[in-house]
Amino acid sequence: MSRLVVISNRVADPRKTAAGGLAVALAEVLSNTGGLWFGWSGKIVPEGANEALHTQQAGPVKLATVDLTQADHDAYYLGYSNGVLWPVFHYRLDLADFDAGYIAGYRRVNQQFARKLLPLLRPDDILWVHDYHLIPLAAELRALGCKQRIGFFLHIPLPPPLMLAAIPGHDWLVRALFAYDLVGFQSKADLGHFAGYVETEAHAQPVEPGRWRAFGRTVQAGAFPIGIDVDEFQALTRAPEGAEMYQRMKNEYSRRKLLVGVDRLDYSKGLPHRMRAFRELLAKNPETRNSATLIQIASPSREDVSAYNDILHELESLCGSINGNFGELDWMPVRYMHRTVARARLPGLYRASRVALVTPLRDGMNLVAKEFIAAQDEADPGVLVLSRFAGAAEQMREAMLVNPYDTEGTAAGIMMALQMPLEERRNRHQALLQTLRRYDVHWWCDGFLQALDSAQAEEAGTSWLRL
Template structure:
């Protein structure tokens, strides 16, 4: 059996990973075959040399963890600059927030070259290589330039925007051409595959051999959607655990006279949090029976707080929450409970289970696993209702959620009211169908489906 080599910006020890998430699925696959996980160590060396980083290796059972340090200049240009200052906003359709002029692309290319140079001597001829996310788009091209002939797959965890938005990136041709060095490129949603097909056809003159195979630059690449899931059994076990049940009981006791709505997000401009608070305000304005009755708990975990755009959205969000509480609150009722810190993962299922409505309303999201976790945490006998943005990748799968356009705050308020009034029988029916689909296409299905497709894909040269 071929060894699996996983490459991602950050790595995790598969023996220590908490339940859920990407690391569980990858760790399971690595432990099955024996393998290697390669990426950034998380260490920034203040006085290091650009393009050079110290290598570290350690064993985690039968998995080798191989990491590379970054100097401050490389970290600032590769990670903060190009990955999160250019690619993240553009791929989330926010051209207005992208810093195109800072010249970060040189550092992005340099770090990908360094990663390839460090990884190449560690590879065996029959290794299967699986590269993850936008930080490492050009990695396969760098490996190919060094003579690597292994099967290499790539999975993009964030959305891929339409061709005209992609084309706003300086040197976008080089970036997307790099994807043709892979044998298989995986996306979260069919919409992303369609955007890729349109881009390579219109901008690169690629020949579409069939709906999933494209030939350009003397290579053929397979592009396909593999929507990522969660570990349903693990999350259900988490829901039944003491910390989760304690949270559920506390919420049920404290809000015995209220109906809870919950939002759980990173504080990021892609999550649509100001729009959500405005929609909740419309709900209280247009449906006054919700006053002194409905409470929104909004968790917005800190994220990249040194970046101006994140400081701006925090200030905006805090202002909106304060205004709602000031205009509608009572001595014994606060409409919005805003929490700007990370809540322990073990408590999240209990909070979800106590909620009548889960609000997952990003302006754009690759998948959004909180939507799936909310459904799994529910009591099937009396489930809450998921209100989901049509612009989350999860919307392609979770059709029985109440889908909304988060930009339409009045319309979102109407749907939230529908969710609050939904009869028990309809809630049960929707929940059952959602849970069946989430269970069928869980994180283990995702990992197996991608690796199976990669093993079946002919090398694209």
């Protein structure tokens, strides 16, 4: 069996379930192959001190990390990855910093990663590169002579062709994707945007469904919506911390219907829009006052960036205004927490909630939506109110789908969720849970790796040119 090599911006110990996300998803396949996980250490070191390669063993998995200097971190991570790619890929051209010259640092760090990774590779390794921080990594590895099969998965959305073309150097960025054997996206919509771009901007020729040829090379691309480990998350719901949280919430809110939102503090999550919809719900439906409480958790995220400070202040102002205008001595409509809640406690909060609000303006997938469904009591389940602009909406059609830009429409959707009869709640939940089990994280992982194993990259003298 070939060894799996995972490359991502950050590396986590796959033995620790608290790590969540990518660590949980990849732990099994990495362990089965005695795999290698490579990425940034999370440490910032002085100039010239970033040449060391750090390795450690995490059970059968080898972890290999490199440090970054402050200049590289600022250009590669804060600058190009999160100052250019993140806003554009989430349809926010107005927030992208195109003029700061970050692209050189982004390229430099990807080159550094390629140089450090190459000596660690075996001839029959299969490489799986994750997310927007590392789009050019395969091209840098190919330039150093790497012949192994390499796949790439984009966890965030891919914007429409014209929006993608607004990025200076967009042609180089997409050309770099052709160094991969397989490129995976979260949704069919994202795959459609990729096809539209490569055919109109790069003049790629469709070879067959899901395969294109350009720059002397073919690339295969597909939609691989990521899932969760349903059994693992349900076990967390029954575990002591989850069960304790559930009981506490049920006792504290026994006379009220609980709504929940759990997000990173990010402009893509539509949190101010959500609060305005909740305010509209209270204003238009007096029966919800003193009976509906929204718990909104907004985990800190990149607060040294001005756009995040702006949304933090707007969100705090809206929460204060709603509580001031509608609150009573014994009831506050919104309980807002600007901190991270332990993953082990979240299932209990989800299970105690009648409604979950997952209403991003744009999201690659959004696993909170899937975790909420997994945590529910099948006999008396809650209702998922889901933005149609989340990647999860393609699979989760039985959720209450809303347009977060439509304040009145979203408020009406929340009201329908609060009033939904038990039989309809059960039917929707049963269908959603069936989808979650069929397309779980193991299906995602196995499906991508099987597609990568069979991908045929017909290379014809491609030269991976430097900028």
